Amino acid sequence: MTKKIVRVHFLGVGGGIPSLIRAPPSIAVSFHGRVLLFDCGEGTQLQLQRAGLSPQRIREIFISHLHGDHVLGLPGLISTMIMLNRTKSLTIYGPPGTKEFTEITLESTHAHLDFPLEIIDVMKGEISHQELYAVNCLPALHGVPAISYVLKMADIPGKFDTDKAEQLGVPSGPLRKRLYKGLQIETPEGRIVKPLDVLGPPRIGIRIAFSGDTAPNQDLVKAAKKASLLVHDATFTMAHLENATKYQHSTAAQAAEIAKLAQVSHLALVHISPRYASTQEHQQEAQAVFPHCSAPEDLECIELNFSE
Amino acid sequence: MTKKIVRVHFLGVGGGIPSLIRAPPSIAVSFHGRVLLFDCGEGTQLQLQRAGLSPQRIREIFISHLHGDHVLGLPGLISTMIMLNRTKSLTIYGPPGTKEFTEITLESTHAHLDFPLEIIDVMKGEISHQELYAVNCLPALHGVPAISYVLKMADIPGKFDTDKAEQLGVPSGPLRKRLYKGLQIETPEGRIVKPLDVLGPPRIGIRIAFSGDTAPNQDLVKAAKKASLLVHDATFTMAHLENATKYQHSTAAQAAEIAKLAQVSHLALVHISPRYASTQEHQQEAQAVFPHCSAPEDLECIELNFSE
Numbered sequence: 101m102t103k104k105i106v107r108v109h110f111l112g113v114g115g116g117i118p119s120l121i122r123a124p125p126s127i128a129v130s131f132h133g134r135v136l137l138f139d140c141g142e143g144t145q146l147q148l149q150r151a152g153l154s155p156q157r158i159r160e161i162f163i164s165h166l167h168g169d170h171v172l173g174l175p176g177l178i179s180t181m182i183m184l185n186r187t188k189s190l191t192i193y194g195p196p197g198t199k200e201f202t203e204i205t206l207e208s209t210h211a212h213l214d215f216p217l218e219i220i221d222v223m224k225g226e227i228s229h230q231e232l233y234a235v236n237c238l239p240a241l242h243g244v245p246a247i248s249y250v251l252k253m254a255d256i257p258g259k260f261d262t263d264k265a266e267q268l269g270v271p272s273g274p275l276r277k278r279l280y281k282g283l284q285i286e287t288p289e290g291r292i293v294k295p296l297d298v299l300g301p302p303r304i305g306i307r308i309a310f311s312g313d314t315a316p317n318q319d320l321v322k323a324a325k326k327a328s329l330l331v332h333d334a335t336f337t338m339a340h341l342e343n344a345t346k347y348q349h350s351t352a353a354q355a356a357e358i359a360k361l362a363q364v365s366h367l368a369l370v371h372i373s374p375r376y377a378s379t380q381e382h383q384q385e386a387q388a389v390f391p392h393c394s395a396p397e398d399l400e401c402i403e404l405n406f407s408e
Numbered sequence: 409m410t411k412k413i414v415r416v417h418f419l420g421v422g423g424g425i426p427s428l429i430r431a432p433p434s435i436a437v438s439f440h441g442r443v444l445l446f447d448c449g450e451g452t453q454l455q456l457q458r459a460g461l462s463p464q465r466i467r468e469i470f471i472s473h474l475h476g477d478h479v480l481g482l483p484g485l486i487s488t489m490i491m492l493n494r495t496k497s498l499t500i501y502g503p504p505g506t507k508e509f510t511e512i513t514l515e516s517t518h519a520h521l522d523f524p525l526e527i528i529d530v531m532k533g534e535i536s537h538q539e540l541y542a543v544n545c546l547p548a549l550h551g552v553p554a555i556s557y558v559l560k561m562a563d564i565p566g567k568f569d570t571d572k573a574e575q576l577g578v579p580s581g582p583l584r585k586r587l588y589k590g591l592q593i594e595t596p597e598g599r600i601v602k603p604l605d606v607l608g609p610p611r612i613g614i615r616i617a618f619s620g621d622t623a624p625n626q627d628l629v630k631a632a633k634k635a636s637l638l639v640h641d642a643t644f645t646m647a648h649l650e651n652a653t654k655y656q657h658s659t660a661a662q663a664a665e666i667a668k669l670a671q672v673s674h675l676a677l678v679h680i681s682p683r684y685a686s687t688q689e690h691q692q693e694a695q696a697v698f699p700h701c702s703a704p705e706d707l708e709c710i711e712l713n714f715s716e
Contacts, residue, residue, distance in 0.1 A: 116491060117488050117491050117492070118488070119454075120457055142450055142451060142480075142481065143454065146427075146428065146451065149428055150428065166516055166517050166518060167517060167518055168483055168487040168518075169484075169487075172450075172480070172484045172487075172517065173450065175476055176450040176477075176480045179476040179477075179480075180425050180426070183424055184425070197516055200516065201513070201516040204516070205480075205513060208508065208512070209474050209475060209476040209480065209509070210474060210552050211476060244518050
């Protein structure tokens with residue numbers, strides 16, 4: 101069932117100065133035809149085009165903090181939504197200042213909104229609760245108001261045991277669908293069958309944690325516990341630990357330490373400084389601590405499936 | 409003498425929604441190791457990288473108007489200048505609102521200026537007068553405060569007549585250089601030689617006019633008179649004249665009409681709407697009116713030399 105697949109598109113994995121090999125931060129998560137965007141650096145709208153993702157599919161945008169590389173693509177993206185005659189609503193979340201920045205840039209550039217845009221300044225707690233997912237956030241450690249986000253997809257029903265259904269006389273079709281949806285049914289022979297008779301234990305929804313820019317943060321360990329994927333700041337390697345400490349970023353090894361403590365399934369290293377031509381050292385030092393990790397390149401996509 | 413060459417780098421020739429074939433508006437003019445930038449759409453800093461032009465060489469930036477596609481690359485470009493430890497001053501000109509937009513976006517994104525940045529809101533007149541060039545501006549016709557710019561390079565001395573100098577007994581070297589600079593000299597034989605004795609008539613400096621976004625404007629015809637190059641709005645072809653009129657842009661044919669009336673040497677058609685995959689029709693309809701024209705692609709460069 102493809103609709104259970106969640107795709108994480110790494111639109112930009114660079115940090116600081118945009119370069120021709122790494123775009124500024126932006127990650128799109130797509131599922132069920134919709135897209136959630138985490139950060140929106142300059143040029144994100146072109147990266148969306150390259151990834152084949154229409155801006156009109158974006159429902160919510162989550163900004164980690166207001167350093168330019170994370171947010172300067174926002175006014176242009178919204179302007180493009182306007183020019184494409186968007187009517188669907190859009191909600192943007194970010195630390196205090198996000199609402200003012202967005203509104204003033206749109207006003208200065210004569211952009212006239214034709215669709216409902218809500219901008220909500222946040223710092224912690226559950227900020228979005230939808231039928232299919234919820235998003236929580238917590239403060240990151242970065243010197244300016246900054247946020248880590250955790251996206252939690254809704255749990256889905258357990259595996260359907262077709263042999264058992266056969267045994268109990270539940271024919272294929274609508275009756276099985278009702279059971280899958282959690283409803284009790286009566287078979288053609290008059291037997292009452294409950295969902296738990298044919299379904300395995302509920303499958304826990306995919307969880308993805310985004311550190312944003314941050315020094316290593318124990319609160320994130322708790323929030324990202326057993327997540328399917330942790331996308332973590334790995335601006336520097338340990339060779340530049342001093343810079344990481346000074347500018348409140350993380351090294352690849354520190355990111356791996358957080359992933360290990362949080363027992364996540366996979367770690368993706370992002371926000372690579374333009375000083376590094378390759379991420380080989382990032383990957384080596386992280387893998388020494390936490391083997392299930394990678395450093396995606398721009399436009400790489402990680403697919404996540406619900407576990408059995 | 410290569411230092412007399414002026415290069416016009418078409419960093420982005422698109423208009424409206426940025427696309428993978430045409431970047432938003434930005435044109436860099438380079439000469440004598442320095443760069444002047446006209447408009448700065450989202451992603452201009454990457455286009456500068458692609459063109460091999462360092463942001464640190466930019467002395468002045470001229471914004472035609474505050475529609476997002478012309479200005480949203482400015483905050484990121486300035487942030488990058490800061491991260492590259494710029495110390496040289498920078499001046500930005502644009503219509504009223506430019507100063508506020510730039511200052512507020514830098515403040516919102518925690519950008520701390522370490523170099524002198526002056527931002528000047530203008531609408532008409534001579535706005536920059538340097539040793540090597542001057543820039544004038546005049547209002548464009550675009551529904552919001554918008555400007556056309558004319559860059560005028562300083563006139564340079566006439567052609568040096570070496571035969572005449574030989575005849576008059578002026579030896580090669582410093583004495584000839586002084587004459588070329590406009591200074592009177594005395595030859596080793598005691599003869600007084602004046603610059604006009606050996607120099608042809610002064611050569612008029614290269615002039616480049618940038619329409620910005622505009623409906624056809626008779627004032628621009630006057631301001632761009634006999635310019636070496638006119639870079640003109642050609643958002644639409646005549647097939648979409650109605651749109652051009654409605655949104656106060658020009659068609660390629662209208663741009664050519666302005667070029668013809670202004671008797672410029674060459675016309676470059678820019679700000680092409682993303683609806684056109686090719687600019688073939690733009691070029692055809694413009695050339696029917698004014699043959700000396702082209703529609704440069706992103707990153708194309710036109711070289712201008714001082715005429716003899």
